[in-house]
Amino acid sequence: MNGVLELAGVSRSFRGGAGVSDLALRVEPGEIVALVGLNGAGKTTLMRLALGMLRPDRGTVTIDGASLQRLPGRVWARVGHLVEVPLAYRELTVRQNLALTARLHAAGPDRVGVALATWHLGDLADRRVGRLSLGNRQRVGLAGALQHHPELIILDEPSNSLDPAAVLVLRDELRRHSDRGAAVLVSSHHLDEVSRIADRIVLMNAGRLIGDLDPAGQDLERAFFARIHADDQQRRAEGDHR
Numbered sequence: 350m351n352g353v354l355e356l357a358g359v360s361r362s363f364r365g366g367a368g369v370s371d372l373a374l375r376v377e378p379g380e381i382v383a384l385v386g387l388n389g390a391g392k393t394t395l396m397r398l399a400l401g402m403l404r405p406d407r408g409t410v411t412i413d414g415a416s417l418q419r420l421p422g423r424v425w426a427r428v429g430h431l432v433e434v435p436l437a438y439r440e441l442t443v444r445q446n447l448a449l450t451a452r453l454h455a456a457g458p459d460r461v462g463v464a465l466a467t468w469h470l471g472d473l474a475d476r477r478v479g480r481l482s483l484g485n486r487q488r489v490g491l492a493g494a495l496q497h498h499p500e501l502i503i504l505d506e507p508s509n510s511l512d513p514a515a516v517l518v519l520r521d522e523l524r525r526h527s528d529r530g531a532a533v534l535v536s537s538h539h540l541d542e543v544s545r546i547a548d549r550i551v552l553m554n555a556g557r558l559i560g561d562l563d564p565a566g567q568d569l570e571r572a573f574f575a576r577i578h579a580d581d582q583q584r585r586a587e588g589d590h591r
C-alpha cells in the first residue's frame with residue numbers, strides 16, 4: 350500500500366442546506382496536507398467522507414486507487430485516524446486501550462510501550478481512560494491512531510486540548526510518519542502551527558475547497574481572511590446573478 354487518498358467530485362448535502370460540494374483533493378505519500386477553514390466550513394465532513402463514515406451523494410473516494418466500498422481489510426488496517434471521538438473505551442486503562450487498537454490494526458503488542466513513551470503516558474498507563482483529563486484522552490487517541498505506523502493518517506483538529514508539550518510531540522510524530530512515507534491529512538484552526546508542519550495548506554469555505562495557501566508565505570492569517578472574504582463576495586455576486 351502507498352496510502353494515496355483521492356477525492357474526486359465529492360458532494361454531500363444535509364437537510365437544512367449545509368453540506369460539501371465538488372471536493373477534489375489528493376494527498377500523496379510523504380506529504381502533510383493541512384485543511385483550514387472557519388467553523389462549519391466542512392472540514393470534519395470531508396474527513397468523514399474520506400473515511401467512509403459518511404457516504405457521498407456524488408463523486409468517488411479512493412485509497413490506494415480502490416473505492417472505499419471495495420477496500421480490503423488489510424488496507425483499512427494501514428489507515429490511522431482520529432475524527433471526532435477518540436477511539437477509547439472509558440472503562441479500560443490506557444494500556445488496555447492501546448493494546449486493543451494495536452490488535453485492531455494487526456500490529457504487535459510491542460507497539461504499546463513505544464506509544465506510551467512517545468506520548469508521555471507512562472505514568473497514566475494503568476489509569477482508566479474515563480478518569481483522564483480531556484487533553485490526556487486526546488493523547489491516548491493520537492497514540493492509538495499512530496502506533497501501528499499507518500500509511501494514511503487523517504486527524505481532525507488533533508491539537509485540540511493538547512498542552513504545548515503534547516503539541517510538540519504531535520508535530521514531531523507527524524513529521525516522522527510523513528518522512529517514512531505516510532500520507533497525512535490534518536485539519537486545524539491554528540495557522541501558525543500548521544505553517545510549521547504542512548507541505549500544503551488547503552483552504553475550505555462554505556463546503557468547498559477554494560485553493561491553497563503557501564505555508565512559507567508572509568502573514569498567513571491576513572492571507573487566509575482575504576481569501577475567505579473574496580470567496581464569500583464571489584458567491585454572493587453569483588447568487589445575485591441567478
Ligand SMILES: Nc1ncnc2c1ncn2[C@@H]1O[C@H](COP(=O)(O)OP(=O)(O)OP(=O)(O)O)[C@@H](O)[C@H]1O
Pocket residue numbers: 363364367368386387388389390391392393394395
Ligand atoms: N450530520 C449532519 N446533519 C446536518 N448537518 C450537518 C451534519 N454534519 C455536518 N453538518 C453541517 O455541515 C456543515 C459543515 O460542518 P463540519 O462539521 O464539517 O464543519 P467544520 O469545518 O469541521 O467545522 P468546525 O471547525 O466547527 O469543526 C455545518 O453547517 C454543519 O452544521
